[in-house]
Amino acid sequence: MEATVSLNQAGDGVEVVVLLPPELAQPADVAVEVVGDDALLVQTAGGDSLQVPLPIAVDPDTGSVKLRRATGRLTFRASAAKRAVISATTAGANGGSGSNNGQQQGASSGPPPMPPMPVPVPLPQESPKEEAAGAQVAATAPTAEAPAQPTEAAAVAAAAEALAAAPLLSSSNGDLHGPTANGSSHGAAAPTPSTAAAAAPSGGRSGSGSASGPAAAALSAGPAAARAPPLSLPKHASAPPPPPPRSPGAASVGSAASADDAALYADFFCNSPPAMPAGARAAAAAEARSAPTEGLPSGSSSPDAAASDAPPPPSPAAAKAAKLADAFTPTDGTSSRAAGFSFTAPELPPPPPLPPGLPPTAPPIDCRYLAVANGLRVSAHAPTAAMAELLGLRPAAPSPAAARRQAERVEAILGKVAATLDAYGYAVLDNYISDAAILAARKELSVMEPHYSPGLIWVGSEAEAGAQIAVGGVRGDVVLWLDDAALNATAFVKDGVRRDCGFMQLQQLLADVDELVFEGLRPRLPYLAGLHRRSDAMMAIYPGKGARFAKHVDNTTGDGRRLTVLTYLNPGWEERQGGALRLFPVRQGAAPVVDVPPLAGRVALFLSAEVAHEVLPAFARRHAVTLWYFDAGEHAAALTAARVMPGASSRPSAQAAATALLRDLLADEATSGIEPTPEGCAALGTRVAALEAGAQQLLAAVLGLPSTAALVEAMRALTPDSLRRRREELRNMGLGTQHHAPDTSSYMQQEGRTGRVAE
Numbered sequence: 109m110e111a112t113v114s115l116n117q118a119g120d121g122v123e124v125v126v127l128l129p130p131e132l133a134q135p136a137d138v139a140v141e142v143v144g145d146d147a148l149l150v151q152t153a154g155g156d157s158l159q160v161p162l163p164i165a166v167d168p169d170t171g172s173v174k175l176r177r178a179t180g181r182l183t184f185r186a187s188a189a190k191r192a193v194i195s196a197t198t199a200g201a202n203g204g205s206g207s208n209n210g211q212q213q214g215a216s217s218g219p220p221p222m223p224p225m226p227v228p229v230p231l232p233q234e235s236p237k238e239e240a241a242g243a244q245v246a247a248t249a250p251t252a253e254a255p256a257q258p259t260e261a262a263a264v265a266a267a268a269e270a271l272a273a274a275p276l277l278s279s280s281n282g283d284l285h286g287p288t289a290n291g292s293s294h295g296a297a298a299p300t301p302s303t304a305a306a307a308a309p310s311g312g313r314s315g316s317g318s319a320s321g322p323a324a325a326a327l328s329a330g331p332a333a334a335r336a337p338p339l340s341l342p343k344h345a346s347a348p349p350p351p352p353p354r355s356p357g358a359a360s361v362g363s364a365a366s367a368d369d370a371a372l373y374a375d376f377f378c379n380s381p382p383a384m385p386a387g388a389r390a391a392a393a394a395e396a397r398s399a400p401t402e403g404l405p406s407g408s409s410s411p412d413a414a415a416s417d418a419p420p421p422p423s424p425a426a427a428k429a430a431k432l433a434d435a436f437t438p439t440d441g442t443s444s445r446a447a448g449f450s451f452t453a454p455e456l457p458p459p460p461p462l463p464p465g466l467p468p469t470a471p472p473i474d475c476r477y478l479a480v481a482n483g484l485r486v487s488a489h490a491p492t493a494a495m496a497e498l499l500g501l502r503p504a505a506p507s508p509a510a511a512r513r514q515a516e517r518v519e520a521i522l523g524k525v526a527a528t529l530d531a532y533g534y535a536v537l538d539n540y541i542s543d544a545a546i547l548a549a550r551k552e553l554s555v556m557e558p559h560y561s562p563g564l565i566w567v568g569s570e571a572e573a574g575a576q577i578a579v580g581g582v583r584g585d586v587v588l589w590l591d592d593a594a595l596n597a598t599a600f601v602k603d604g605v606r607r608d609c610g611f612m613q614l615q616q617l618l619a620d621v622d623e624l625v626f627e628g629l630r631p632r633l634p635y636l637a638g639l640h641r642r643s644d645a646m647m648a649i650y651p652g653k654g655a656r657f658a659k660h661v662d663n664t665t666g667d668g669r670r671l672t673v674l675t676y677l678n679p680g681w682e683e684r685q686g687g688a689l690r691l692f693p694v695r696q697g698a699a700p701v702v703d704v705p706p707l708a709g710r711v712a713l714f715l716s717a718e719v720a721h722e723v724l725p726a727f728a729r730r731h732a733v734t735l736w737y738f739d740a741g742e743h744a745a746a747l748t749a750a751r752v753m754p755g756a757s758s759r760p761s762a763q764a765a766a767t768a769l770l771r772d773l774l775a776d777e778a779t780s781g782i783e784p785t786p787e788g789c790a791a792l793g794t795r796v797a798a799l800e801a802g803a804q805q806l807l808a809a810v811l812g813l814p815s816t817a818a819l820v821e822a823m824r825a826l827t828p829d830s831l832r833r834r835r836e837e838l839r840n841m842g843l844g845t846q847h848h849a850p851d852t853s854s855y856m857q858q859e860g861r862t863g864r865v866a867e
């Protein structure tokens with residue numbers, strides 16, 4: 109890449125022309141960030157990067173960058189509000205030559221600026237959210253097409269207008285650092301049966317489930333300032349404005365990048381700090397300093413303190429130690445879990461009512477600002493980024509003022525997410541994963557798609573007893589469990605054929621979600637204080653054709669899962685394609701049904717034991733990643749219970765026989781071998797009576813019967829009607845049934861009974 113730079117006529121903007129590599133397909137592949145106060149960092153998803161020094165100092169929060177795909181042209185503008193500052197700085201920086209001359213100033217190597225070429229380029233079929241990106245950037249600051257808007261109202265209006273116009277844009281004015289400025293090392297989860305055989309784990313990353321490779325660590329080594337003190341959740345004060353009345357039926361959360369939410373953009377991108385007068389800011393800073401900081405690891409400081417005192421950054425070893433300590437120590441909370449891991453499943457308190465003043469449906473929260481950091485880290489995995497680092501092309505840490513603003517902005521977004529989850533029991537985050545990261549992860553997964561298997565549901569009356577079976581009418585997806593070994597594999601073997609694979613981008617995506625949960629939310633919400641690990645990643649594809657997942661609650665038996673987190677990987681998803689996640693919130697005063705379309709980059713969070721949900725029929729291929737985060741105490745109790753399970757029923761043959769029978773018993777009438785006729789029921793009774801004892805024990809436990817004798821008797825007494833009813837119940841899986849096995853994998857492994865395909 110090459111760049112030239114020139115000041116515009118008014119002196120409040122800079123035009124940067126970057127020649128992009130010809131193979132660059134779309135603007136989503138380019139991330140641009142203001143670094144320090146006077147440089148742009150341009151990075152492609154392929155790992156190329158270029159630092160462009162600017163002839164003027166600018167404010168990273170109020171500048172914007174625009175990219176035209178057709179011409180590979182970038183325009184950088186500083187906001188009108190900053191003009192005075194810019195002029196003054198420019199005068200100093202350029203020896204008083206002034207900035208209104210329009211002449212080329214800080215040109216680096218490369219050809220002269222290209223004239224604008226308004227050649228539209230057709231969008232690719234699966235286009236990422238270009239419209240949203242366009243609106244976003246336009247809302248950030250004035251551009252050549254949208255002149256400076258001095259007031260908040262005007263900025264909001266510009267945002268709304270831009271949403272309608274949606275030019276071809278993609279860029280970011282963002283923060284190099286994620287929510288807490290590091291790659292997470294959490295998520296080293298117990299293995300779960302994986303359908304992919306991880307044939308050749310990569311040596312360099314052995315033993316680590318973390319996605320934070322060396323390059324990522326280098327890129328994300330930011331100020332610890334991003335770690336904010338726990339929030340006292342502003343349930344009333346931060347209430348977003350009520351949404352406009354909606355048509356009856358389920359509320360739909362739409363997208364945070366819609367005109368309805370222009371206020372959010374204004375909040376985060378137009379009028380972000382420093383909006384407070386200097387005096388008020390100082391007072392707020394003093395107040396923040398005196399505020400209690402419990403929950404913070406020792407040695408960390410508030411954003412303000414970090415910014416003004418600029419403490420030296422901790423050594424990498426110290427930072428790693430602090431992070432590990434933080435990861436495994438509950439950071440807050442009043443229950444016994446705060447002191448360690450209790451071994452009794454904690455009772456969740458009854459859900460509180462929705463605080464007054466909040467809209468019945470939680471508005472989606474725009475997290476693009478955080479996604480910028482994610483996008484940059486994704487590209488950091490490429491070797492060229494490491495090379496840039498070595499050559500000193502990477503910018504130094506941002507200035508203290510810029511770091512403080514970044515931390516404040518991150519804090520505001522995370523605070524909003526925590527407050528929303530707290531108030532509603534669910535939250536929807538938009539644009540948390542960048543388009544580039546989504547596309548990259550999908551590409552990595554595409555090689556595995558033939559190896560997804562039908563999703564299983566867990567049936568059983570207790571956490572420790574039951575079976576996993578596939579019942580298409582209940583759950584129509586196919587899934588691929590990716591554990592640490594699979595995520596680190598470089599090849600897999602299936603049917604004797606070896607194929608290369610690699611999941612760097614996916615690992616980064618998972619690390620970003622882990623970071624959100626463990627470092628963004630756990631310290632802020634007492635009932636998440638005990639989160640200690642998460643499940644393996646469950647990749648799911650609903651193949652279209654109306655595939656769905658019936659209504660259910662994820663954790664009804666105290667299996668340890670506290671938070672369910674879904675990430676959607678569907679560029680260009682349209683509402684008419686269905687496939688919305690339908691939530692059934694239970695908070696008094698909240699909308700009882702909320703539909704969440706599976707838009708790319710969207711992350712939906714909800715409390716696993718509280719919020720029933722289903723996937724509405726999907727009429728296009730729908731990709732999702734599901735992660736469950738475990739509460740340490742409840743999880744330990746569930747694992748202990750699984751370990752003391754009696755022996756006979758745990759034999760593989762017993763499990764297989766019970767599963768086969770259950771599948772027949774509960775499957776669609778069309779696909780089951782058991783007819784709902786008197787003859788069919790009689791045959792069933794005979795079949796159950798002939799099963800091995802272990803299988804009978806399992807079935808009895810699954811169906812909630814006290815003994816194997818009771819099971820045989822119940823099966824003999826089954827009538828066509830009661831069989832139909834039982835099937836119907838399962839299809840409308842309600843609160844009494846869970847569909848995922850509790851994480852008993854350590855037990856399963858001891859017994860050598862993992863479901864792993866070892867080829």
Ligand SMILES: O=C(O)CCC(=O)C(=O)O
Nearest residue numbers: 657662674689723732734
């Ligand atoms: O994909 C979704 O939106 C939800 C899937 C789900 O409920 C589950 O896997 O438990």
Ligand SMILES: [Fe+2]
Nearest residue numbers: 660661662721
């Ligand atoms: Fe679920």
